[in-house]
Amino acid sequence: MKKFLNTADSFLADSLAGLGAAHPALRVDIENRVVTRSEGVADGRVALVSGGGSGHEPLHAGFVGDGMLAAACPGEIFTSPVPDQMLAAAAAVDTGAGVVFVVKNYTGDVMNFDMAADLAGDDGIRVETVLVDDDVAVQDSTFTAGRRGTGATLLVEKIAGAAAERGDGLGVVADIGRRVNAASRSFAVALTASTTPGADRPGFDLPEDEIEVGVGIHGEPGRSREKMRPADEIVADMMAAILADHRDLGSGSDAIVLVNGMGATPLSELYLVYGRVAAILADHGVTIARNLVGDYVTSLDMAGCSITVCKAEESFVHLWDAPVRTPSLRWGI
Incomplete structure (x- = not known):
């Protein structure tokens, strides 16, 4: 499989070096695998730290910057970072106000962030954790106890x-994060499998005329393997799963909607998907207050998309509109 790489073993380090060269507002510690803001966090502010396996770019390092993450811990491809990384990140960005760990619900991530929180506590760093488990496709799947993040x-x-x-404050920031997670539902479909650097074939077999419905971001199996069909039908099924689980999202609700590419889906196709999502929500009396369309939580070179619908409190919209300056999300500055 043709990819831009030197060796599979050096892929992450080489990629991080390029990230640092491209974005001087980031401090990239390649040895410890930690990405922070070059100018640090303002005194007395809570710091958000997240991380996970690489291959989902721009998540997470692409969201380090003013108004978003203070630090990110990239692991190897589809592999959790280790507690020492997380502890180093927390120590680097804590101003004394505490640190919020944002953790996707995967067994390795949860275990390692929990260990890091204990170690940080021993060092006098206060930590709160927000667990993200928004995927309604499956329960207790590969890599996961409960729903995937x-x-x-x-x-x-x-x-x-x-x-x-x-x-x-620390408790308030963590509570807001938990409320956003509780208000959000997601569902993904893969058209092709992804291929990790150095591998000679895709991570799973998906015939050209089939799709994986409810796929995970590491290529984990979904609800079913089905025949390819028109996009409107696929999106309707995805939205049916989201709306069936999102019982609080009724007529008169506002929503923040993310239509996310998995790494190899043209933007024109993602806009097609968004158009159908918007029509379905309008039919249900739901107003889209804010939206985002593009590649944000990817799976290397997988073709496919995910849809996320968050029931938007007024405070969520206000905070969404607040200025943000990161490599991959930027407005209001």
Whole structure:
């Protein structure tokens, strides 16, 4: 499989070096695998730290910056970072106000962030954890006890990050993150499998005329393997799963909607998907207050998309609109 790489073993380090060269506002510690803001966090502000396996870019390092994450811990491809990384990140960005760990619900991530929180506590760093588990496709799947954490991670990091930036306290920032997660539902479909650097074939077999319905961001199996069909039908099924689980999202509700590419889906196709999502929500009396369309939580070179719908409190919209300056999300500055 053709990819831009030198060796599979050096891929992450080489990629991080390029990230640092491209974005001087980031401090990239390649040895410890930690990405922080070059100018640090303002005194007295809570710091958000997240991380996970690489291959989901721009998540998480692409969201380090003013108004969002204070630090990110990239692991190897589809592999959790280790507690020492997380502890180093927390120590680097803590101003004394405490640290919020934003953790996608995967067994390795949860275990390692829990260990890091204990170690940070021993060092006098106060830590709160927000667990993201928004994927309604499956329960107790590969890598996961409970629901997987997917697209809502971006919403949690943006909205809770804005709360931290305005000076909210540790408990308040964590509570906002948990409320955003609780208000969010996601569902994904893969058209093709992804291929990790150095591998000679895709991570799973998906015939050309079939799709994986409810796929995970590491290529985990979904609800079913089905025949390819028109996009409107696929999106209707995805939205049916989201709306069936999102019982609080009724007529008169506002929503923040993310239509996310998995790494190899043209933007024209993502806009097609968004158009159908918007029509379905309008039929249900739901107003889209804010939206985002593009590649934000990817799976290397997978073709496919995920849809995330968050029932938007007024405070969520206000924090969503707050200024943000990161490599991959930027407005209001």
